[in-house]
Amino acid sequence: MAKKTFETALRQLEEIVKEMESGELTLEQSVKKYETGIAQTRFCLDILDKTEKKISLLTLDAEGNPKESSFETE
Numbered sequence: 001m002a003k004k005t006f007e008t009a010l011r012q013l014e015e016i017v018k019e020m021e022s023g024e025l026t027l028e029q030s031v032k033k034y035e036t037g038i039a040q041t042r043f044c045l046d047i048l049d050k051t052e053k054k055i056s057l058l059t060l061d062a063e064g065n066p067k068e069s070s071f072e073t074e
Helices: 006-022 027-054
Strands: 056-060 066-070
Touching: 006 027
Parallel strands: none
Antiparallel strands: 056 066
């Protein structure tokens, strides 16, 4: 079995949305898809959170030396 990645989880989420928007699922199928979608969303958010923590910006100080600082979102 291939390792689950952010991209595969995101593609699965997109498929779930299409299936749910089609209106062809039963209520039970929709609930199962919703539960799967929530799990995929949590997986993606966890990866994004971990990635954000790893990101740092490299800049140059006044002497031209590389300086590492934390990545901050707006």
